[in-house]
Amino acid sequence: xxxxxxxxxxxxxxxxxxxxxxxxxxxxxxxxxxxxxxxxxxxxxxxxxxxxxxxxxxxxxxxxxxxxxxxxxxxxxxxxxxxxxxxxxxxxxxxxxxxxxxxxxxxxxxxxxxxxxxxxxxxxxxxxxxxxxxxxxxxxxxxxxxxxxxxxxxxxxxxxxxxxxxxxxxxxxxxxxxxxxxxxxxxxxxxxxxxxxxxxxxxxxxxxxxxxxxxxxxxx
Numbered sequence: 605x606x607x608x609x610x611x612x613x614x615x616x617x618x619x620x621x622x623x624x625x626x627x628x629x630x631x632x633x634x635x636x637x638x639x640x641x642x643x644x645x646x647x648x649x650x651x652x653x654x655x656x657x658x659x660x661x662x663x664x665x666x667x668x669x670x671x672x673x674x675x676x677x678x679x680x681x682x683x684x685x686x687x688x689x690x691x692x693x694x695x696x697x698x699x700x701x702x703x704x705x706x707x708x709x710x711x712x713x714x715x716x717x718x719x720x721x722x723x724x725x726x727x728x729x730x731x732x733x734x735x736x737x738x739x740x741x742x743x744x745x746x747x748x749x750x751x752x753x754x755x756x757x758x759x760x761x762x763x764x765x766x767x768x769x770x771x772x773x774x775x776x777x778x779x780x781x782x783x784x785x786x787x788x789x790x791x792x793x794x795x796x797x798x799x800x801x802x803x804x805x806x807x808x809x810x811x812x813x814x815x816x817x818x819x820x821x822x823x824x
Contacts, residue, residue: 605785605819606795607812608633608666608775612648613799619653622803623661629808633664635777635797638681640671643695644744651677651684658685666795668716668777670743671695675702682709690714690737690775693725703732714775718742719751723761733772735795736761741778750779755791762792782811782818789819 611634614622626634636654641647654667667686671677674691675698681689689706693715696702706713712734715726719739726736738761740754758774765772776788777797785796798815805811 605789605793605816606633606773607631607802607815608635608795608797609802609808610635610637610777610797610799612637613803619657620660623657623663625808627661627663629812631663631808631812633666633795634661635799636665636667636686638667638669638671639744642672643692644670646744651680654681654686655684664688666690666775666797668737668797669695670716675705678702678705679709682706682711686711688712688714688734690716690735692716692718692743693721694718699725700729700732703729707732716743716777717757719754723757723764727764730765730768730770730772735773735775737775737777737797738793739778740776740780743778748779750781750784754778755787758788758791758793782814785815785818786820
């Protein structure tokens with residue numbers, strides 16, 4: 605199991621220090637929630653901030669674009685240092701084209717699905733994807749409660765990936781806690797995004813260990 609803490613819940617006034625603390629705590633990934641005020645209500649950060657922090661961190665930058673027509677900004681985010689770029693299936697008309705462009709630019713391509721979006725939206729794209737992000741809350745705000753049917757969605761997606769013998773990762777984002785992470789990993793999740801349930805419980809090394817221990821031997 606890979607834990608990818610969501611910076612949406614960190615101290616924005618100390619971003620460089622927060623990234624350094626995550627590295628010191630043994631984390632390997634960090635999740636960037638990019639919001640445009642259109643696809644989701646909030647506005648967060650853009651490629652200039654990602655680029656500035658790229659110089660300060662060796663973490664794997666997992667960049668989640670919650671923006672309309674993400675194809676407009678793929679080059680900017682990859683150039684800024686994103687290791688993986690995730691676009692929403694609901695946000696672009698030509699999803700395959702966006703996925704192919706991310707790969708062409710040199711980053712790992714991923715697609716996010718809102719809770720009500722069916723898995724069929726990515727069925728034919730799975731061989732091209734490094735990861736599928738299953739949203740277990742409606743995007744736009746931190747601290748929301750987990751939507752229970754997300755577990756069955758992860759199970760079905762795991763079956764689809766295994767049936768094709770693919771290495772595509774499954775990420776789950778929204779309401780992820782120490783208490784439910786074992787169930788999520790058992791269902792088939794490889795990467796868990798946690799915001800407030802992680803950053804609100806320092807020190808980070810102990811919180812990271814708590815997630816790892818809770819996932820137990822089920823970790824993929």
